Amino acid sequence: MxxxxxxxxxxxxxxxxxxxxxxxxxxxxxxxxxxxxxxxxxxxxxxxxxxxxxxxxxxxxxxxxxxxxxxxxxxxxxxxxxxxxxxxxxxxxxxxxxxxxxxxxxxxxxxAPAGFDARFSALYRRYAFRIADDAAARDPLHRAHVLWHRRPLDVAAMHDAVQPLRGVRDFAAYCKPRPGATTIRELKELSWTRPADGPDAGLVVARVVADAFCHNMVRALVGASIAVGEGRKPVSWPAEVLASKQRERAAAVVPPRGLTLEEVVYPPDADLAGRADRIRALRTDEDVTPFGG
Structure with a gap:
């Protein structure tokens, strides 16, 4: 083979x-x-x-x-x-x-290089979530890839609200529970911006980077961010939800169409096998799949 x-x-x-x-x-x-x-x-x-x-x-x-x-x-x-x-x-x-x-x-x-495993060798996955909160930014040709939102969003507040969630955390409050699966993940980056130019000009865009994701994790984080961006929740709220570890406190999971897996990053070829072995040892078979959404 x-x-x-x-x-x-x-x-x-x-x-x-x-x-x-x-x-x-x-x-x-x-x-x-x-x-x-x-x-x-x-x-x-x-x-x-x-x-x-x-x-x-x-x-x-x-x-x-x-x-x-x-x-x-x-x-x-x-x-x-x-x-x-x-x-x-x-x-x-x-x-x-x-x-x-x-x-x-x-x-x-x-x-594939020796020792390569698409799942276990990966260092991190990068997702983007795109929202159009202004009618001028709604492109019907991209409607399947951008979430249309009826209210304007405070992007600065959204960004500030999710910074305390970065690092190695228990994301139980932002994950759909799965028996026997851990909800601890390393969230390397979570940022919200409104690009002034380029293909995402005028959109509200999240950049989300982690070693792996629990089921529904990204879309739940986006839902909490939107609650802050609309002014329904204070900037401190997403961190309070995280600390509670209670799924019912989290904001609603948003629809999937704004979410795209943009990149998977791997270590140098010489480190592929070692990385795969370490991740296999850390996670059970039920827990290893890095869900996107």
């Missing part, structure tokens, strides 16, 4: 999240079915392609910088170019483009 890294993006609007689920359209299901069409392991009695992803996104959440890996039989990998002189990874990308729907794109496929 050889391990192949895939760099991909998708529009999550029509997906029931990343993880394969019976009778539901998911990103993992679409990609694995597409890979099987190309590598055709089943007729040869070989293991079917199974993807491991860096961040398992929820229903409706998008990804621009998602990373996954798949282990393929070496004979199927080397056979991908056929009679052409292309690299197997280049051939795989081209052939996936022909079988995948337009809301999923694989940008790159290549042999």
């Amino acid at each position: 050889v391990r192949v890294r895939l760099d991909l993006a998708y529009d999550g609007t029509q997906f029931a999240g990343w993880a394969r689920q019976p009778a539901l359209r998911t990103v993992q299901g679409v990609l694995e079915d597409g890979l099987e069409q190309i590598v055709r392991t089943a007729p040869r009695g070989l293991p079917a392609p199974r993807l491991t992803v860096a961040g398992r996104t929820d229903a409706g959440v998008h990804a621009r910088g998602q990373v996954a890996h798949v282990d393929l039989p070496v004979e199927r990998w080397v056979a991908l170019p056929g009679r052409s002189d292309r690299e197997p990874g280049e051939s795989l990308v081209t052939r996936l483009t022909g079988v995948l729907p337009p809301d999923v794109v694989v940008h790159r496929a290549a042999l």
